[in-house]
Amino acid sequence: xxxxxxxxxxxxxxxxxxxxxxxxxxxxxxxxxxxxxxxxxxxxxxxxxxxxxxxxxxxxxxxxxxxxxxxxxxxxxxxxxxxxxxxxxxxxxxxxxxxxxxxxxxxxxxxxxxxxxxxxxxxxxxxxxxxxxxxxxxxxxxxxxxxxxxxxxxxxxxxxxxxxxxxxxxxxxxxxxxxxxxxxxxxxxxxxxxxxxxxxxxxxxxxxxxxxxxxxxxxxxxxxxxxxxxxxxxxxxxxxxxxxxxxxxxxxxxxxxxxxxxxxxxxxxxxxxxxxxxxxxxxxxxxx
Amino acid sequence: xxxxxxxxxxxxxxxxxxxxxxxxxxxxxxxxxxxxxxxxxxxxxxxxxxxxxxxxxxxxxxxxxxxxxxxxxxxxxxxxxxxxxxxxxxxxxxxxxxxxxxxxxxxxxxxxxxxxxxxxxxxxxxxxxxxxxxxxxxxxxxxxxxxxxxxxxxxxxxxxxxxxxxxxxxxxxxxxxxxxxxxxxxxxxxxxxxxxxxxxxxxxxxxxxxxxxxxxxxxxxxxxxxxxxxxxxxxxxxxxxxxxxxxxxxxxxxxxxxxxxxxxxxxxxxxxxxxxxxxxxxxxxxxxxxxxxxxxxxxxxxxxxxxxxxxxxxxxxxxxxxxxxx
Numbered sequence: 001x002x003x004x005x006x007x008x009x010x011x012x013x014x015x016x017x018x019x020x021x022x023x024x025x026x027x028x029x030x031x032x033x034x035x036x037x038x039x040x041x042x043x044x045x046x047x048x049x050x051x052x053x054x055x056x057x058x059x060x061x062x063x064x065x066x067x068x069x070x071x072x073x074x075x076x077x078x079x080x081x082x083x084x085x086x087x088x089x090x091x092x093x094x095x096x097x098x099x100x101x102x103x104x105x106x107x108x109x110x111x112x113x114x115x116x117x118x119x120x121x122x123x124x125x126x127x128x129x130x131x132x133x134x135x136x137x138x139x140x141x142x143x144x145x146x147x148x149x150x151x152x153x154x155x156x157x158x159x160x161x162x163x164x165x166x167x168x169x170x171x172x173x174x175x176x177x178x179x180x181x182x183x184x185x186x187x188x189x190x191x192x193x194x195x196x197x198x199x200x201x202x203x204x205x206x207x208x209x210x211x212x213x214x215x216x217x218x219x220x221x222x223x224x225x226x227x228x229x230x231x232x233x234x235x236x237x238x239x240x241x242x243x244x245x246x247x248x249x250x251x252x253x254x255x256x257x258x259x260x261x262x263x264x265x266x267x268x269x270x271x272x273x274x275x276x277x278x279x280x281x282x283x284x285x286x287x288x
Numbered sequence: 289x290x291x292x293x294x295x296x297x298x299x300x301x302x303x304x305x306x307x308x309x310x311x312x313x314x315x316x317x318x319x320x321x322x323x324x325x326x327x328x329x330x331x332x333x334x335x336x337x338x339x340x341x342x343x344x345x346x347x348x349x350x351x352x353x354x355x356x357x358x359x360x361x362x363x364x365x366x367x368x369x370x371x372x373x374x375x376x377x378x379x380x381x382x383x384x385x386x387x388x389x390x391x392x393x394x395x396x397x398x399x400x401x402x403x404x405x406x407x408x409x410x411x412x413x414x415x416x417x418x419x420x421x422x423x424x425x426x427x428x429x430x431x432x433x434x435x436x437x438x439x440x441x442x443x444x445x446x447x448x449x450x451x452x453x454x455x456x457x458x459x460x461x462x463x464x465x466x467x468x469x470x471x472x473x474x475x476x477x478x479x480x481x482x483x484x485x486x487x488x489x490x491x492x493x494x495x496x497x498x499x500x501x502x503x504x505x506x507x508x509x510x511x512x513x514x515x516x517x518x519x520x521x522x523x524x525x526x527x528x529x530x531x532x533x534x535x536x537x538x539x540x541x542x543x544x545x546x547x548x549x550x551x552x553x554x555x556x557x558x559x560x561x562x563x564x565x566x567x568x569x570x571x572x573x574x575x576x577x578x579x580x581x582x583x584x585x586x587x588x589x590x591x592x593x594x595x596x597x598x599x600x601x602x603x604x605x606x607x608x609x610x611x612x613x614x
Contacts, residue, residue, distance in 0.1 A: 088583065094399065100582045102532050103575050110575065111572060266411055269414075280395060
């Protein structure tokens with residue numbers, strides 16, 4: 001029973017990570033109609049800027065480093081949106097868009113390797129330690145992941161529902177032509193959305209530092225599993241993304257109790273394929 | 289008498305050119321690159337049916353390729369039979385994959401299909417890596433026998449090259465004829481307007497499955513060739529990057545163009561090696577070139593050049609006409 005609970009807790013924490021990944025690319029999908037295949041690399045860039053530049057090289061204190069990382073990532077997101085997503089959005093086949101974002105991912109990965117070097121590293125005293133609840137040992141990282149993820153979701157909901165920019169984002173997601181007619185600058189709005197998405201990416205990057213080492217491929221697996229999470233919950237629908245992420249995280253971790261541990265990584269893809277065949281609209285999605 | 293050049297003449301000329309190529313290349317490494325180009329051409333010819341003609345995004349090519357390589361390699365390893373029978377196993381595997389992958393493509397479209405195929409590729413890679421008893425796991429399969437005819441073994445790069453040239457020529461001929469046939473026309477129309485095709489009384493479902501089956505057979509055959517050519521395979525080769533590379537080759541050659549696949553495979557295989565002089569920066573330069581290509585020449589580089597030539601030619605012709613008028 002103890003191990004099951006332990007697995008459940010780490011599953012929920014991983015689930016929140018997948019949920020954040022799903023939210024981050026769903027935002028871009030909704031506003032541009034592009035699936036951002038470079039999102040795992042943007043997560044990695046966030047982690048590197050935070051850990052390598054601000055913490056290791058400049059020895060900054062952590063709250064300041066977090067704020068500066070957010071600002072830099074926001075700028076990066078806006079640049080990517082205006083330089084790459086906006087031209088790709090108008091392509092006649094989605095194949096070019098997919099390839100374009102994949103190439104962007106490779107360019108980012110190469111840039112990381114050239115700037116920061118290929119050697120994986122980690123930083124000390126960052127989300128480390130454990131908390132004891134009754135007989136359960138919970139790592140601090142897992143608790144913080146859950147809390148931060150919930151805060152991000154709440155903040156995003158408030159932003160989308162109560163600010164003018166957020167409302168404009170929802171309009172653009174629904175109907176670009178109508179949004180443009182209502183006087184919303186669609187291209188600019190896409191820049192803002194991508195910037196927010198990039199900031200969420202950097203949050204994910206910081207959160208997964210204690211789980212994986214900081215390396216160029218640190219986010220590759222959560223990037224792909226995030227896609228599964230989005231589909232399972234209902235593609236393009238934010239509450240669905242959260243539900244899908246939690247579902248995958250929990251099922252994947254509980255599967256360890258039944259299946260050999262090496263098959264853990266396969267679970268999410270098998271779930272993805274099953275869902276696409278049986279219920280492509282996911283848990284909460286509308287019937288396609 | 290004016291001789292009209294037909295596609296067949298072009299094909300024979302290209303083949304002759306390709307046959308003489310090894311005489312000018314003494315470096316074994318360049319020969320290896322050429323062999324890789326030939327293998328990649330076959331994969332991309334197959335991918336062209338799904339992604340180029342039918343317009344279904346397939347990002348699971350590495351999975352198909354891996355299954356072809358592993359089925360042939362493991363078959364020859366366990367039964368000790370000829371690699372040619374391994375090729376047959378690979379083709380059977382291709383038919384099975386095509387049926388299996390074609391079926392989901394009936395239900396899901398666009399991004400969903402790219403996600404399904406990514407899932408397929410990842411599952412194949414992880415399964416191969418995690419069943420060490422059958423596949424050798426991450427250690428891979430060693431000492432795969434090369435192809436032979438009778439007692440004659442194809443061992444050096446040049447011998448392999450001629451063998452693969454024959455393979456590629458056959459594959460190219462098949463792909464070209466299929467693209468020109470009734471199937472090819474249906475595939476193209478499926479990409480342009482699936483409803484209209486259905487209205488004309490064509491069974492869309494079976495056609496999509498056909499497209500996937502043909503593509504998987506090309507992919508698995510190329511995989512088998514790769515396994516017996518390299519002599520060693522391991523699952524880390526067959527990752528998402530490989531699948532992406534095949535789609536890039538297709539895109540550089542021009543979606544849906546059969547002849548473009550040769551150009552695309554050659555460019556994407558050889559260009560990174562040409563850029564090696566850039567040292568650490570070669571990969572980033574290569575990716576940037578491809579990204580700019582995707583944004584500015586979405587019809588492939590060949591068509592970008594031909595469009596340019598046509599414009600120049602038209603301008604020249606116009607000038608000529610104007611002079612003639614005076």
